[in-house]
Amino acid sequence: MRFAVIQFPGSNCDQDCVHALQVLGQEARLVWHQETMIDPEEGVILPGGFSYGDYLRCGAIARFSPIMPAVKAAAERGQVVVGICNGFQILCEAGLLPGALTRNEGLHFRCEKAYLRVETPASRFTSHYVTGETLTIPIAHGEGCYRASPEILQELEAQQRVLFRYCNAEGQVVPEANPNGSSHNIAGICNAQRNVLGMMPHPERCCEVEMGGTDGRGILFGAAGIGRKI
Amino acid sequence: MKMKAIVTVTLKPSILDPQGEAVAHALQNMGVKGVQSVRIGKHIELEIEGGDEKALRSKLEEISKELLSNPVMENSHLDLRAGG
Numbered sequence: 001m002r003f004a005v006i007q008f009p010g011s012n013c014d015q016d017c018v019h020a021l022q023v024l025g026q027e028a029r030l031v032w033h034q035e036t037m038i039d040p041e042e043g044v045i046l047p048g049g050f051s052y053g054d055y056l057r058c059g060a061i062a063r064f065s066p067i068m069p070a071v072k073a074a075a076e077r078g079q080v081v082v083g084i085c086n087g088f089q090i091l092c093e094a095g096l097l098p099g100a101l102t103r104n105e106g107l108h109f110r111c112e113k114a115y116l117r118v119e120t121p122a123s124r125f126t127s128h129y130v131t132g133e134t135l136t137i138p139i140a141h142g143e144g145c146y147r148a149s150p151e152i153l154q155e156l157e158a159q160q161r162v163l164f165r166y167c168n169a170e171g172q173v174v175p176e177a178n179p180n181g182s183s184h185n186i187a188g189i190c191n192a193q194r195n196v197l198g199m200m201p202h203p204e205r206c207c208e209v210e211m212g213g214t215d216g217r218g219i220l221f222g223a224a225g226i227g228r229k230i
Numbered sequence: 231m232k233m234k235a236i237v238t239v240t241l242k243p244s245i246l247d248p249q250g251e252a253v254a255h256a257l258q259n260m261g262v263k264g265v266q267s268v269r270i271g272k273h274i275e276l277e278i279e280g281g282d283e284k285a286l287r288s289k290l291e292e293i294s295k296e297l298l299s300n301p302v303m304e305n306s307h308l309d310l311r312a313g314g
Contacts, residue, residue, distance in 0.1 A: 061297075
């Protein structure tokens with residue numbers, strides 16, 4: 001499958017995403033934020049970084065980039081849209097995912113490996129995993145504390161839209177395993193149609209053995225519509 | 231007519247403000263007593279060549295919610311006055 005990796009001024013994981021997708025046998029092209037077209041059969045990746053220097057709020061200005069109406073239209077058409085880290089923040093600002101990402105509770109920029117519990121295989125992004133599986137995926141963010149109203153949190157839980165939660169090495173979702181104070185230890189969610197994923201951890205950084213792990217592969221394979229190989 | 235708009239953006243009371251807490255902690259370390267809490271927000275000034283004040287006010291309310299603040303976690307307050 002082909003992916004459009006959107007480059008905003010200040011994106012810095014765009015090349016990593018292209019590389020990871022290519023390593024996994026997918027096609028990927030960089031799309032400058034001033035462009036306005038996304039092909040109807042492409043997947044879309046909003047990569048990590050610091051779009052517009054995180055001015056005002058993370059993702060607040062990127063949301064008004066000329067490419068964003070096309071991203072919104074692609075999401076509405078059911079195309080795959082994945083926002084990673086700053087991309088997740090942009091998706092929330094754009095209203096493609098509910099809630100907001102605020103300053104980490106401990107104020108620290110957390111750059112480390114995080115353990116994630118897969119909450120459900122019922123999405124293309126998690127179809128390679130089983131419920132309760134523990135993944136090790138790097139995080140690198142200062143504003144990843146997920147917040148939403150109690151009603152939205154309830155809706156996310158009821159619809160099984162929380163795909164990943166921070167957990168400890170044993171797979172237990174406990175407060176001590178939460179690196180940023182996110183409500184319900186949320187690390188990644190999808191929209192109601194389950195074609196838009198937002199997550200703070202970086203699956204593109206763990207798709208090769210040389211990079212220290214391959215736990216992110218399933219997420220990108222799943223995004224590409226490639227089923228689980230048994 | 232020149233107008234000045236001051237938009238104050240604050241985190242909603244239900245949203246934890248770790249920056250504010252860190253500052254409150256520093257004040258405590260300085261020996262300042264009696265500070266109950268510290269909340270940090272943004273002060274945004276816009277200079278505008280304005281026309282109809284009512285229309286301008288409603289436009290500013292709109293951009294305050296669209297761009298200058300994120301209503302999921304922040305409140306915004308608009309103060310519109312004459313002068314540059």
